[in-house]
Amino acid sequence: MTIKDLQKLLFEYEDKKYGDFGAKLIPGFPREKFIGIRAPEYKNILKRIKGDEVIPVFLSTLPHTYHEENCLHVALINKIKDFDECVAALEKFIPYIDNWAVNDGVNPVCFKKHRDELIGLVQKWISSEATYTRRCGMKILMANYLDEDFKPEYLDLPADLRSDEYYVNMMTAWLFAEALVKQWDTSVKYIEGHKLDDWTHNKTIQKACESFRVPNERKEYLRSLRVITTIRSL
Structure with a gap:
């Protein structure tokens, strides 16, 4: 063929x-x-x-x-089952990812067995200035590091991001909304401390409140943490 x-x-x-x-x-x-x-x-x-x-x-x-x-x-x-081969193939392809639909499909099965080797690459991708390299890194972080291999510091890098890109900020909100489901005690501190930019902060709360996996009492608390933003006239 x-x-x-x-x-x-x-x-x-x-x-x-x-x-x-x-x-x-x-x-x-x-x-x-x-x-x-x-x-x-x-x-x-x-x-x-x-x-x-x-x-x-x-x-x-x-x-x-x-x-x-x-x-x-x-x-x-x-x-791809071989970790090194999979990483090489993904790194070659990442620069050609040009929309959210392709990006969000990335979820190699072999990554689940190689999280220790993978995390440095994930952090490298998240630190990129390229929109979909950054989004891809956060998507992989969300898929692989919010359960048994979770470490609180894994949320620091995404929280520190500041971007004008809608698809980056939406991914950050999705990541933190998922973290509020799976790692409440750690992730809620980022909301309480207003560690995200205003738009992403409020979008995170919105997405968490839309989830049936977040108890109602936590939703009410999150709603109380919304930031009221104002548009200043010139």
Whole structure:
């Protein structure tokens, strides 16, 4: 199979109405960049190309033409079992992540067994000035370090971020809202101490209050910690 053959295979799963829908969810991207492939179909695509020699060629051929090629790229990275190989593939791909939908699919299975080696890389990615490198780092932090491997200091770097990028700040809010679910005693101190910028602070509270996993009494307390912002006239 060649790259062209792979593209033809992707178009076998084309759903034009879903492509229209997907394009609306990612502002600024031209409609022609979307094939329109529903998420469950990637399992079928992965089965059809399993073991094919096109995979390493595809992973090394960047940038891709279509949004769905990027989604497939992430799905292939997520399945890489060797940690070093997975990291190398992800670091090569990260500069080409250009929207939240591709970014938030990153969740390699092998990372769960290599958290000690991974955390330094996660912190490096979060420290990047590139929007989706930073968002990717926080997404991986959220997926792997809020449970048994949690350390309070892991929240310091995201809390210190100051960005004008909506998709960075939204990811920070999502991370802290999830931390309020899983690590309340530590994470609530960041809200009480107003460690986040005003917008992210309030968005974190909003997202936590929308979660059914946060008890009502904690929601009421979080609402009392909202920051009232004012727009000053010039």
